[in-house]
């Protein structure tokens with residue numbers, strides 16, 4: 352990782368690293384890395400577009416590799432999925448994140464009530480098909496003393512395309528308990544919009560590519576129409592719309608006008624240590 356001052360860093364350049372780290376080397380190092388505690392989580396705030404208040408954060412895992420520095424999830428999640436390590440790794444991420452959520456909720460709570468801050472955790476397709484998903488999630492929430500409605504599990508649209516009832520069952524169970532399910536990277540797959548009704552999701556996360564198209568000014572009118580249409584459909588199905596990859600104030604404003612509910616991106620904050628949330632005076636707006 353390149354150091355960029357303070358405790359900030361840039362994630363290692365994948366292409367440069369591909370030359371020094373072999374896939375095989377990383378794959379074999381993964382299980383020991385989990386045991387040695389080389390993974391850590393960064394949190395990126397989720398901000399309400401209407402009032403600018405922080406509503407929670409998404410947990411994003413990183414690997415502090417002893418030789419190669421900080422590696423981003425795109426470097427090792429596919430390997431962890433391939434080897435099955437994603438199940439214990441994902442469980443670890445969930446446990447850490449839920450505990451962090453409790454800390455935030457207590458810290459910002461008022462009058463004995465916890466602050467309504469939520470934690471979003473990514474779920475890989477392998478975790479979805481793992482039989483322990485519901486049990487593990489319930490256990491983790493109970494151990495941490497966190498209400499299910501403080502947790503949102505993010506599942507990619509592609510993982511649910513063509514999903515049969517067996518695959519959806521655990522997600523339904525979790526949704527019935529109050530856990531939110533978000534459809535991540537929405538709009539990148541071959542989404543059958545009608546299919547949405549069948550899925551136990553309550554949040555659509557519009558893919559970054561939509562946000563990027565808002566960067567051009569004036570934005571492509573067709574893109575505007577598409578986002579407007581998705582938002583209208585989502586709201587008519589009682590879904591909340593989150594946008595990711597917001598890098599400028601102009602994008603945030605455009606997306607707010609289009610009716611999106613919450614946003615996430617470098618404009619607000621890069622993913623960072625949990626203490627970063629404390630620096631955002633915005634947190635007060637949720638009280």
Ligand code: C2E
Pocket residue numbers: 395410411412423424425428441444473474475505535536595596597598615616617618622
């Ligand atoms: P994602 O779930 O779509 O997460 C959003 C990605 O966009 C993150 O990349 C985040 O750092 C990045 N991002 C946030 N704001 C901006 C912005 O304004 N501009 C740009 N260009 N990028 C932004 P990251 O952290 O590298 O994570 C990549 C992917 O790795 C995630 O995509 C997610 O699919 C996966 N991932 C991360 N953590 C976990 C995990 O604990 N479990 C699983 N299964 N997957 C994870």
Ligand code: CA
Pocket residue numbers: 409473505535
């Ligand atoms: Ca995500």
Ligand code: CA
Pocket residue numbers: 535536556558595
């Ligand atoms: Ca996403």
Ligand code: CA
Pocket residue numbers: 536
């Ligand atoms: Ca993604």
